[in-house]
Amino acid sequence: xxxxxxxxTEISVVEKEDVTLDCVYETRxxxxxxxxxxxxxxxELVFLIRRNSFDEQNEISGRYSWNFQxxxxxxxxxITASQVVDSAVYFCAxxxxxxNAGKSTFGDGTTLxxxx
Amino acid sequence: GAGVSQxxxxxxxxxxxxxELRCDxxxxxxxxxxxxxxxxxxxxxxxxxxxxSAPDKSGLPSDRFSxxxxxxxxxxxxxxxxxxxxxxVYLCASGVAVVYEQYFGPGTRLTVT
Numbered sequence: 001x002x003x004x005x006x007x008x009t010e011i012s013v014v015e016k017e018d019v020t021l022d023c024v025y026e027t028r029x030x031x032x033x034x035x036x037x038x039x040x041x042x043x044e045l046v047f048l049i050r051r052n053s054f055d056e057q058n059e060i061s062g063r064y065s066w067n068f069q070x071x072x073x074x075x076x077x078x079i080t081a082s083q084v085v086d087s088a089v090y091f092c093a094x095x096x097x098x099x100n101a102g103k104s105t106f107g108d109g110t111t112l113x114x115x116x
Numbered sequence: 117g118a119g120v121s122q123x124x125x126x127x128x129x130x131x132x133x134x135x136e137l138r139c140d141x142x143x144x145x146x147x148x149x150x151x152x153x154x155x156x157x158x159x160x161x162x163x164x165x166x167x168x169s170a171p172d173k174s175g176l177p178s179d180r181f182s183x184x185x186x187x188x189x190x191x192x193x194x195x196x197x198x199x200x201x202x203x204x205v206y207l208c209a210s211g212v213a214v215v216y217e218q219y220f221g222p223g224t225r226l227t228v229t
Contacts, residue, residue: 035217043205045220091159095215101172102214103149108158
C-alpha cells in the first residue's frame with residue numbers, strides 16, 4: 001500500500017517569510033515518483049514538479065525548492081520569500097508502476113495562507 | 117497548447133435528475149482521470165481510463181455513477197438520480213501515462229438542490 005502524509009493542515013505566514021510544506025510518504029516499491037501540485041483559490045490544480053526515486057538531487061525553481069530525502073521518506077517543499085500569490089492548497093502525491101495500478105496517491109493537502 | 121477543458125463549469129440540478137459532465141483531455145494524452153472534491157476536502161478518485169484498456173472504476177461511489185471515453189479522447193461522467201451528497205466539484209485530469217504527472221481541468225461545480 002502507498003500512503004502520503006501532509007501533517008500540516010493549515011499554515012499561515014506573513015509575506016516575505018520562508019515556509020516549508022512537509023510531505024512524508026510510504027511505499028514498498030524501489031522505483032516511484034513524487035509530485036507537488038498547487039491549487040489556488042481559483043480552484044484549478046496545477047502540476048509543479050515530479051521527482052524520480054533514483055534522483056535525490058534537490059531542485060530549485062525561482063523561489064521554490066524541493067528537498068527529497070529517501071532516508072526519511074520525505075519530499076518537502078520550501079517557498080522562499082513568500083508572496084500573497086502563493087496562497088493555495090498544496091498537494092503532495094506518489095505513484096509507482098507496481099502499486100495501485102500506477103495511479104497516484106494524493107495527500108490531504110496543506111492550505112497555505114500568506115498575509116500581506 | 118490547449119489544456120484540459122471541462123463543461124459545464126457550473127451545473128445546478130434538482131435531486132433525482134441525471135447529469136452529464138464532459139472532459140476534453142490534452143491531445144495525445146492516453147491517461148484520463150475523474151476526481152471529486154468536496155468543499156475544503158482533498159481529491160477523491162472516481163475512475164481512470166488508459167488507452168483502450170478497460171477503465172478502472174474502483175473509486176465510483178455507487179452504481180449511479182458511470183463514465184465513458186469515446187475514441188480515446190473525450191470523456192463523459194454521468195450521474196443518475198442525483199442526490200444532495202453528490203454536490204461537489206468534479207475534476208478531470210489527463211496525462212501521458214498513469215504514473216506521471218496529471219494535468220487538471222478547471223472542474224465542474226455541481227450543485228444538487
